[in-house]
Amino acid sequence: MRTLVHRPRRLRRSAALRNLVRETQLSVHDFVLPLFVSEKLDERRAISSMPGVFQIPLKQVSDEARKAQDVGLQAVLLFGIPENKDEQASSAYSENGIIQKALRGIKSKCPDLVTITDVCLCEYMSHGHCGVTRIDGDHFHVLNDESVELLVKTALSHAAAGADMVAPSDMMDGRIGAIREALDIAGFDQTGIMSYAAKFASSFYGPFREAAESPPQFGDRRSYQMDFANANEALREVALDIDEGADILMVKPALPYLDILWRVRERFEKPTAVYHVSGEYAMVKSAVIDQNGWPLEYLSRRAFPFDACS
Numbered sequence: 001m002r003t004l005v006h007r008p009r010r011l012r013r014s015a016a017l018r019n020l021v022r023e024t025q026l027s028v029h030d031f032v033l034p035l036f037v038s039e040k041l042d043e044r045r046a047i048s049s050m051p052g053v054f055q056i057p058l059k060q061v062s063d064e065a066r067k068a069q070d071v072g073l074q075a076v077l078l079f080g081i082p083e084n085k086d087e088q089a090s091s092a093y094s095e096n097g098i099i100q101k102a103l104r105g106i107k108s109k110c111p112d113l114v115t116i117t118d119v120c121l122c123e124y125m126s127h128g129h130c131g132v133t134r135i136d137g138d139h140f141h142v143l144n145d146e147s148v149e150l151l152v153k154t155a156l157s158h159a160a161a162g163a164d165m166v167a168p169s170d171m172m173d174g175r176i177g178a179i180r181e182a183l184d185i186a187g188f189d190q191t192g193i194m195s196y197a198a199k200f201a202s203s204f205y206g207p208f209r210e211a212a213e214s215p216p217q218f219g220d221r222r223s224y225q226m227d228f229a230n231a232n233e234a235l236r237e238v239a240l241d242i243d244e245g246a247d248i249l250m251v252k253p254a255l256p257y258l259d260i261l262w263r264v265r266e267r268f269e270k271p272t273a274v275y276h277v278s279g280e281y282a283m284v285k286s287a288v289i290d291q292n293g294w295p296l297e298y299l300s301r302r303a304f305p306f307d308a309c310s
């Protein structure tokens, strides 16, 4: 029998040893909880495609935030469902818009909770696109610079209402730089930007559109969200957002784009986030609930050594 110099299993002998050398630790501090706040509801409403997720009325959002904080979460990401939509998304940047009111409520009850706000126009536009549109015969265009102007107004109004960080999710060109500049001029130099830097067009967003009531009424989002086949372009998008002042870079969706996440992390060494999107969540939930009642632990990687090694 050969004498082995290297025996990697030495460090796997006990739970204590494994804990000692574990390279990746995931804690409650790593998560951000999305909250869907509705101006139209008096009671919470279940989102049928996402079991366990609800639209929350404005009057309950502070309590919901408090509950999140009580279990150790430190950050929430707010999405608004307004009473009124129009073609200028005016309730996105109204001083008394749903997000602005929700922010003030949460900050009065949970001042230490990090509040991040989705900055986009689709929930507030009557047509459901993430920017200002123009129809030319059979074609429609989502106008970039006109949309950026409204996104800047939205980000400023969120900062004024107490957002710690704004998260532009629209994928218009140049919006990070425009928002950074406007925030700084207005005195919000401590308000951060979490950029949806590499956001790919994806069917995985389907259930979210029910949650946020924001499906496009015509066309799709492929003229602004990224082509799912493009990895190098994702790195260029991320580099642009870093140059323009993004503090945190996001890759979205999560599981189908872990290669992109890895490349972004390796190349830029900036704080990096992924959005585990509604379709991914719905898949896990449907496997648990619909498919033979698979226990959730069975689907989680940590459980495999105990349950599925045979």
Ligand SMILES: [Zn+2]
Binding pocket: 120, 121, 122, 123, 129, 130, 169, 170
């Ligand atoms: Zn949008």
